[in-house]
Amino acid sequence: MTETRVPRTWQDGAAADLAEAARQLGRGSVLVVGDAMLDRYFYGEARRMSPEAPVPVLSLQRELSMPGGAANVVRNITAVGAAAAFVSVVGDDPAGSDLTALIGRQSGVEPWLLVQGSRVTTVKTRFLAHGQHLLRADTEDPAPLDPRIAERLLRIATDVMSATTVTILSDYSKGVLAGDIPARLIEAAHKANRPIIVDPRGYDYRPYAGADVIMPNRRELQAVTGLPAETDEEIVVAARDLLSRFGIGAALVTRSEHGMSLITLAEAWHFPAEALDVHDVAGAGDTVAAVLAAGMAAKLPLAAAARLANVAAGIVVGKVGTAAARQDDILARLEPVSGNRAKIVSRDVAVEQAERWRRRGWRVGFTNGRFDRLHQGHVHLLEQARSGCDRLIVAVNSDASARRLKNGGRHIRPEADRAADLASLSSVDLVCVFDEDTPLTTIAALHPDLLVKGSDHAVADIVGADMVEGWGGTVMRAELLPASSRGNGRLPSSHAS
Known part of the structure; x- marks a missing residue:
């Protein structure tokens, strides 16, 4: 078994090699199945308190709507130039229509958004003043899908899987990937000989058994395995326990300010955090999943795809709101101009x-x-x-x-x-x-x-x-x-x- 601590900069031409790898990110196609959300941002000024309650009065100046959740994974895939297919479910409501329109306007996306009439589209609404969050209001329905909608989703995803290179399950615990849906999609990926990545939620990983790559954060890894997960060595031990327990090929563990660790049963790599300036961590995990999948779809070595995902995460946390890392952003970080x-x-x-x-x-x-x-x-x-x-x-x-x-x-x-x-x-x-x-x-x-x-x-x-x-x-x-x-x-x- 080998373990490598990868430096922040790559020596002896390796940075150029990684930049060349970044140029390959647009060569593949990725299927995303998961919970679609609508992220709404209301920006304004708060210069006085309400006479009705001890809360600030926000004078609204502008509104911004963005694809969120699994839809943000799709956005990040296309940002690096790869093609994406998206299978998800929205409600029969204005938010669902807005989200469908936003996704439909993205180039390089093949959307398969099913509508469930009794369902509420997940919306996260944020109110901001002077760069600070005042409030977040959520609308959601985390119940499992209607069985008929679930079967349609599985049929469509299985068909689309054969036409794409890699599949991501983006689970936000909003119902789309409830029950046995993840297990059935992982089985379908194996039959189609397609690698499958899981960005999980919660602490029950049995539905994700057999995935090729899983992406827990440090806290999730610790909770699922019951093992400490602070140091590099502890991360490796806990991740290998998880891989062995659930028959998973590799774990990409996100570790906040400590970067990421990629672990298989044979090897381990540790990537220091790449962020130059942290403004907003919202959506960083989506970016990691997207770039990792795009790299795998381009047939890059898993470690190279993970390195690029780490670089991309450092870029998006320096942006504002639910952001995406474009291929040009990644190349600019790897080949900076002065x-x-x-x-x-x-x-x-x-x-x-x-x-x-x-x-x-x-x-x-x-x-x-x-x-x-x-x-x-x-x-x-x-x-x-x-x-x-x-x-x-x-x-x-x-x-x-x-x-x-x-x-x-x-x-x-x-x-x-x-x-x-x-x-x-x-x-x-x-x-x-x-x-x-x-x-x-x-x-x-x-x-x-x-x-x-x-x-x-x-x-x-x-x-x-x-x-x-x-x-x-x-x-x-x-x-x-x-x-x-x-x-x-x-x-x-x-x-x-």
């Missing part, structure tokens, strides 16, 4: 960073343009914009968008060069590229507190001004330099590298 290049991000990354800044109480500003030839006039506008906020995000038109706006006119400098010019400025905190003709979609996603355009634009003509003012933000018409002082060409290379 200097100004780190400011250039995708729109999705910019949205997540803006939310983190707002949770710190920082005011987020936004402006946009082609910025084809960066000149002193641009710099002056951007400096004014930055003076009105704590962090400034600049969106630049993509090459295709800029050409459309130019109607096929003169040559446009490549978007990468224009983004690099902007990223070199100290007044700019993030740069993202948008492909639409207007920045309206980007503004709606970023939800800035400040929208900035030049004073040659009337407020009524500024794209997104009504939207920003509608959620309590402000619009700034920045002073423009006289045309004679703007300069005709690019800034010196020290400002445009």
Whole structure:
């Protein structure tokens, strides 16, 4: 038997090997069977107490709905580029319709969502102010499925299993995986020669007997086996007891701030926590299950898939709310960029960073343009914009968008060069590229507190001004330099590298 403590960074080219493994995550397909939930977030400000009771009054500013539970596993699978099939049950209610629509809009997903008329869709509603949770309200029906619905679910899952590479059972104890359903799905996976992963709940693991991989956390491992599970050595002993007792191939034990441990009867690996900054641990287990499954579906070695899952978990706990780790996020962690290049991000990354800044109480500003030839006039506008906020995000038109706006006119400098010019400025905190003709979609996603355009634009003509003012933000018409002082060409290379 061998046991390895894997360092935080991999030496002798191993980091590059792991990055190459991350690029393979989109090669497979994963079936997810489990409890679908709707995660709702209500954001606002709480500046006074209620006169009716000693509770804060939340002045609502915006609402966000996300797929949760097993549906969040699906979201994380597609985020790393793999295909997903999803078999679950929702209620015949508005929440079920909303959840079905959210899942249906995801690319790369084949949804099989059955509707049980007498059932209530599980909804977790969170109320937040100034980055802090005030209250969570749950609606759920944890009763087992109607027997007829359960049989339909088993038939569909068994059929879909043969068309996918790996199966995950995502059990949140909300009824979808109650009774003998897990055992029957594990038997079907064995017959189809498909590996099956279980993300369990509770302390009775008999229904999961025979799984290829199980994912208990440290407390669950200790409760199920009755053995101590604090140190590396104790984790290995307890996990092997669990594997032997239930005929399971491997255990990936999540250990909070101590990382993860992957144990088989022959080997053990311990991965230190990868989190750089912890904001929200919600959904981290879903990410681990998703990346592990995507790695197994891509035929990666189990230890490599677990390493990538550990890296992904470190990414999502640094995001806000029920988040996903994209393949680009994982590669950025394994192959970090430095200097100004780190400011250039995708729109999705910019949205997540803006939310983190707002949770710190920082005011987020936004402006946009082609910025084809960066000149002193641009710099002056951007400096004014930055003076009105704590962090400034600049969106630049993509090459295709800029050409459309130019109607096929003169040559446009490549978007990468224009983004690099902007990223070199100290007044700019993030740069993202948008492909639409207007920045309206980007503004709606970023939800800035400040929208900035030049004073040659009337407020009524500024794209997104009504939207920003509608959620309590402000619009700034920045002073423009006289045309004679703007300069005709690019800034010196020290400002445009």
